[in-house]
Amino acid sequence: MQWDDRFMNIFNSGVARFYTNPQVLPDNFFNREELELLAEIGCNHREMHNYIRTYANYGRPTPSNVLLITSVCRSYFLIARRGISGNTKPFPANSMPHESEELQGMPYLPRLIKKAQLKLYGSLDPSLLYGDEQDTTFLMEHGNIHPADFLMMTWHSHGDQQKLITSLIAAIKSNEQTAERDAADAFNLPRDGELF
Numbered sequence: 663m664q665w666d667d668r669f670m671n672i673f674n675s676g677v678a679r680f681y682t683n684p685q686v687l688p689d690n691f692f693n694r695e696e697l698e699l700l701a702e703i704g705c706n707h708r709e710m711h712n713y714i715r716t717y718a719n720y721g722r723p724t725p726s727n728v729l730l731i732t733s734v735c736r737s738y739f740l741i742a743r744r745g746i747s748g749n750t751k752p753f754p755a756n757s758m759p760h761e762s763e764e765l766q767g768m769p770y771l772p773r774l775i776k777k778a779q780l781k782l783y784g785s786l787d788p789s790l791l792y793g794d795e796q797d798t799t800f801l802m803e804h805g806n807i808h809p810a811d812f813l814m815m816t817w818h819s820h821g822d823q824q825k826l827i828t829s830l831i832a833a834i835k836s837n838e839q840t841a842e843r844d845a846a847d848a849f850n851l852p853r854d855g856e857l858f
Contacts, residue, residue, distance in 0.1 A: 665699065665702070665703055665736070666729060666733070668699050669699065669703070669705075669729060669732060670725060670729060672692070672696045672699065672700070672710070673710075673713070673714060673717075673725050673728060673729075674725070676691070676692070676696075676710070676711070676714040677714055677717060677718050679691070680714055680715055680718045681718060684715070684718070688707060688708040688711035688712075688788070689707075689708075691707070691711050691714075692707050692710070692711075701747065703732065703735075703736040703739065703740075704735060704736055704738075704739025704740070704743065704745070704747065704784055705732055705735065705736070706784065706786075706788055708788030709786065709788045709791070711788075712788055712789070712791050713728045713791065716791055716794070720795075722795065722798075723791075723793045723794070723798070723809075727793055727798075727808075727809065727810070728793070730808065730809075730810035731781075731792060731793050731809055731810050731813060733810065734782075734810050734813040734814055734817070735781060735782060735784075735813065738782045738813075738817055739784065742782075742817070743783075743784070747784065751785065752780075752785055752786065752787040752788060753776075753780050753785050753786065753787060754787060755787040755789050755790055758773055758776055758777070758787075758790070759772035759773040759776055760773065761773055761796070765823075765827060766827055766831070768800075768804065770796065770800050771800070771827075771830075774797055774800055774801075774812070775816070775823060775826060777790060777792050777797065778792065778812055778813055778816040779816055779821070780792075781813065782813060782816060782817055792809065792813075793809035793810075797809055797812075804830065804834050805830070805833045805834035805835075805836070805837040805838070806837050807830070807833055807834075807837070811833075812830075815829045815830065815833070
């Protein structure tokens with residue numbers, strides 16, 4: 663069985679386990695085999711527990727979203743970090759940029775960038791959840807970008823914040839143009855620059 667199928671088994675059985683006994687603490691929640699797989703793919707078990715708990719309580723992020731986010735982080739873990747976990751301490755949640763902080767006139771962007779970077783590096787505080795409702799809402803409103811795609815953009819920016827912002831703005835413009843084309847096609851309207 664491939665890692666993604668095993669991962670989904672852990673997620674689905676974890677949700678069922680959470681419904682049965684939600685009081686179990688993250689450190690006692692997973693069995694040895696589950697912990698081994700999570701370690702193999704660079705996934706923090708406390709973060710995984712947070713995804714399971716949040717999905718069980720609120721229905722999001724969906725299992726497929728968690729899988730896509732984890733897939734990017736797994737690739738980063740195996741390629742950029744060469745499968746080495748290290749003893750990285752989680753970045754304190756109270757040191758994160760505030761939700762109202764802005765970049766390029768976009769509130770929340772500094773916090774999202776920091777969350778994405780820490781998620782890739784394996785040092786996001788497990789009490790925080792990358793791909794939560796606020797992250798998803800921001801990305802939907804700014805180009806309809808999937809949280810996993812934003813992680814890829816973060817990875818490819820190599821820590822260069824301006825490069826990441828430039829990529830984000832390009833994605834926003836590209837998705838806006840696609841939406842305009844789709845709307846024009848749906849109503850049989852001429853596109854910009856086209857004649858009737």
